[in-house]
Amino acid sequence: MTKVTRAVLAEAIFAFAFLLLGLFVLYDAFTLEEPGVYSVVSPKTFELIIGFFTTFVALLLVIQVLQGKLGVAEGTEPGSSHLRPDIRTMSILLASILLHIILLEPAGYIATASLTFFGVAYAFGSRKFLKDILIAFAFAVIVYFTFSRGLRIFLPDGIFENLLGLARKVEG
Amino acid sequence: MGNLDLLLEGFASALTAQNLLYGLLGTFLGTLVGVLPGIGPALAIALLLPVTLSVNPTSALIMFAAVFYGAMYGGSTTSILLNTPGEAGSVITSVEGHKMAKQGRAGAALTTAALGSFVAGLIATIMLAAAAPALAELALKVQPAGYVALIIFAFATVGTLLGSSRVRGLTSLSVGLIFGLVGADQQTGINRLSFGIQEATDGLEVIVVIISFFALGEVIYYASRFQDKGWQVLPVKGKVWMSRDDFRRSWKPWLRGTAIGFPMGIIPAGGSEIPTFISYSVEKKLSKNKDEFGNGAIEGVAGPEAANNANAAGVLVPLLALGLPTSATAAIMLVAIRNFNIQPGPMLFEMNAPLVWTLIASLFIGNTLLLLINLPLIRIWIQLLQIPRHYLYAGITTFGLLGAYSLNNSTFDLRLAFVLGFVGYLFRRFGIPNTPLVLGVILGPIVEIQFRQAVQLSNGDYSILVSGLLPKVIYLTLILVLFAPALLKLVKGKAGLGLRK
Numbered sequence: 001m002t003k004v005t006r007a008v009l010a011e012a013i014f015a016f017a018f019l020l021l022g023l024f025v026l027y028d029a030f031t032l033e034e035p036g037v038y039s040v041v042s043p044k045t046f047e048l049i050i051g052f053f054t055t056f057v058a059l060l061l062v063i064q065v066l067q068g069k070l071g072v073a074e075g076t077e078p079g080s081s082h083l084r085p086d087i088r089t090m091s092i093l094l095a096s097i098l099l100h101i102i103l104l105e106p107a108g109y110i111a112t113a114s115l116t117f118f119g120v121a122y123a124f125g126s127r128k129f130l131k132d133i134l135i136a137f138a139f140a141v142i143v144y145f146t147f148s149r150g151l152r153i154f155l156p157d158g159i160f161e162n163l164l165g166l167a168r169k170v171e172g
Numbered sequence: 173m174g175n176l177d178l179l180l181e182g183f184a185s186a187l188t189a190q191n192l193l194y195g196l197l198g199t200f201l202g203t204l205v206g207v208l209p210g211i212g213p214a215l216a217i218a219l220l221l222p223v224t225l226s227v228n229p230t231s232a233l234i235m236f237a238a239v240f241y242g243a244m245y246g247g248s249t250t251s252i253l254l255n256t257p258g259e260a261g262s263v264i265t266s267v268e269g270h271k272m273a274k275q276g277r278a279g280a281a282l283t284t285a286a287l288g289s290f291v292a293g294l295i296a297t298i299m300l301a302a303a304a305p306a307l308a309e310l311a312l313k314v315q316p317a318g319y320v321a322l323i324i325f326a327f328a329t330v331g332t333l334l335g336s337s338r339v340r341g342l343t344s345l346s347v348g349l350i351f352g353l354v355g356a357d358q359q360t361g362i363n364r365l366s367f368g369i370q371e372a373t374d375g376l377e378v379i380v381v382i383i384s385f386f387a388l389g390e391v392i393y394y395a396s397r398f399q400d401k402g403w404q405v406l407p408v409k410g411k412v413w414m415s416r417d418d419f420r421r422s423w424k425p426w427l428r429g430t431a432i433g434f435p436m437g438i439i440p441a442g443g444s445e446i447p448t449f450i451s452y453s454v455e456k457k458l459s460k461n462k463d464e465f466g467n468g469a470i471e472g473v474a475g476p477e478a479a480n481n482a483n484a485a486g487v488l489v490p491l492l493a494l495g496l497p498t499s500a501t502a503a504i505m506l507v508a509i510r511n512f513n514i515q516p517g518p519m520l521f522e523m524n525a526p527l528v529w530t531l532i533a534s535l536f537i538g539n540t541l542l543l544l545i546n547l548p549l550i551r552i553w554i555q556l557l558q559i560p561r562h563y564l565y566a567g568i569t570t571f572g573l574l575g576a577y578s579l580n581n582s583t584f585d586l587r588l589a590f591v592l593g594f595v596g597y598l599f600r601r602f603g604i605p606n607t608p609l610v611l612g613v614i615l616g617p618i619v620e621i622q623f624r625q626a627v628q629l630s631n632g633d634y635s636i637l638v639s640g641l642l643p644k645v646i647y648l649t650l651i652l653v654l655f656a657p658a659l660l661k662l663v664k665g666k667a668g669l670g671l672r673k
Contacts, residue, residue: 011602014598014602018343018347021347021350022346025350025353025365028364028365029364032362032364033362035357035360035361035362036360037359037360039359039360039624040624040627040628040631040632041623041624041627041628041632042360043357043359043360043362043364046353046620046623046624047353047364047365050346050349050350050353050616053346053349054346054347054349054350057339057342057343057345057346058343058346060339060342061339061340061343064337064339069337070602070603071337071340071601071602071603071604072603073393073600073601073602073603085396085397085601086395086396086397086398086399089395089396089398090392090395090396093391093392093395093565093569094392094590094594096569097388097569097573097590097593098590100570100573100586101583101586101587101590104577104583104586105583113570113573113574116566116569116570116573117566117567117569117570118566119566120391120562120565120566120569120570121562121563121565121566122562123395123562123565124394124395124398124561124562124565124566125398125562126560126562126563135563136566139566139567139570140570143570143571143574147222147223147574147578151222151223151225151226151227152226153222153225153226153578154578154581155574155577155578
């Protein structure tokens with residue numbers, strides 16, 4: 001496939017997914033349960049309006065894309081959006097975010113945030129491991145300390161919090 | 173009690189040592205985050221929202237006002253030195269300011285931007301203090317149908333006038349409206365689009381949506397384009413201050429920029445692009461050194477920068493008086509203010525008068541603190557631009573996830589952020605703007621309430637939506653705004669043809 005047709009295909013998939021979203025909203029609206037209480041305007045009305053509006057806009061977008069009128073990402077030259085995305089960098093980044101979601105509550109803030117910070121820096125090409133680990137750890141400790149101690153905003157405690165003696169004492 | 177007395181009382185409650193400290197912290201953090209490349213004022217405020225969660229309302233408002241001006245100022249610094257405008261309103265600044273920086277006049281560009289922002293902020297806040305209560309009084313008479321019309325007007329203008337493609341603006345708007353639908357209906361408790369997920373019945377957290385689209389989506393986008401070469405920071409050579417000649421050339425553009433920016437912010441039509449563009453072309457027309465424009469004319473930085481700041485303050489007028497945000501930044505301010513159980517709108521000036529006037533006083537204080545702190549510290553902020561890209565993105569990602577988590581201490585919000593972050597990447601990739609989405613999420617539920625109230629008032633007669641003077645005027649204006657450019661083109665095209673014959 002040429003670069004241009006691949007770009008059209010990618011954006012067409014996006015536009016069709018958007019169309020499906022519009023149709024799904026309509027489906028959700030039509031299958032909405034009846035409210036037990038009386039209201040002049042039911043919750044269905046507004047959802048229907050948005051559903052029809054979305055479907056209409058999505059059709060326009062699909063037509064535009066198929067005509068070859070592609071979107072241009074802000075700050076790029078027209079045409080350069082066709083470049084193949086860097087899957088490797090993206091995957092490491094997304095994996096680092098996923099790790100944060102999975103580990104945050106079991107492992108505590110400092111360990112998780114350090115790992116995410118390190119992972120993202122690695123994704124963006126940094127290879128100074130020792131320096132990165134130190135900076136990631138310092139960043140996590142400072143954020144934890146400011147938020148949890150200074151601003152009294154809850155953050156999950158874990159190994160490092162206990163080791164550093166920072167964790168909230170369980171009262172009782 | 174007159175408004176002036178109320179304002180003075182606002183100053184009295186704002187000017188305590190503790191509040192000033194929060195103001196300083198806000199200015200510092202706002203500039204710090206705003207100056208980071210790729211972070212515009214909207215995201216800076218969203219990221220810093222969790223910081224204010226545990227602070228009392230007065231101090232939090234002061235901090236916000238400071239963050240607001242700080243982030244705006246930080247944004248112009250990156251525009252000038254890096255040519256990476258964080259928001260639409262700084263695009264012009266980056267055009268002319270970056271050229272100045274290339275000629276080694278970065279110091280003058282940064283100073284005229286800072287002073288221009290200060291002057292514009294000062295005048296615009298005075299006008300805000302005068303206009304907002306007056307508008308609120310008028311707004312008390314607005315019926316629900318009028319509100320529906322106003323919001324639709326804001327939707328249409330923000331959705332279609334921003335960015336390069338109308339269809340893409342509307343795409344963004346409808347996705348935002350759909351996000352706003354998620355959860356239990358306010359009136360009947362019926363769940364819409366919540367897939368039986370317990371957390372979703374409370375609705376999607378607006379701040380999570382914003383962080384996902386503006387922070388995570390942006391970082392994922394940069395990851396996808398990793399092979400692109402990075403940016404280059406231009407050095408600030410010589411003295412930072414402006415020369416007498418620079419000053420002579422700057423002060424009129426500051427005032428003109430303010431005069432253009434503020435009124436255009438009040439109209440619920442959104443977009444700081446247009447006033448900055450107008451200011452730029454006005455300065456170009458009036459300038460004696462026309463050939464300098466496009467090559468680094470100081471007027472081309474001074475005017476648009478003042479217009480941008482005055483516009484941002486103007487946007488606060490409909491926000492406070494009508495509860496109607498028309499920019500992403502204002503939308504986030506609305507969320508922030510609501511966090512303290514304060515509902516912006518016509519009743520605000522009656523119900524929460526002390527707090528509103530404290531906010532307005534805080535805007536004056538924040539604006540002044542900014543000038544006092546930032547002019548001497550310009551060189552330190554510039555150092556921040558040298559942060560390597562990988563640490564910058566690592567910091568934005570980690571901090572964004574922290575913001576998403578700390579709102580409800582829930583990993584559901586984190587999972588949501590992951591998914592929406594990816595959608596945000598797709599938006600970025602396919603040139604779909606973010607601002608209409610933010611307005612859709614926030615104003616969608618509001619327009620539904622007003623819509624229902626209107627139809628309930630008329631006992632189910634939908635024609636109430638277009639009856640009355642205000643709705644009619646608004647819809648007519650809207651039709652004119654949307655179709656006039658096309659008509660003009662048609663007429664001009666024909667006239668042009670006629671001349672050629």
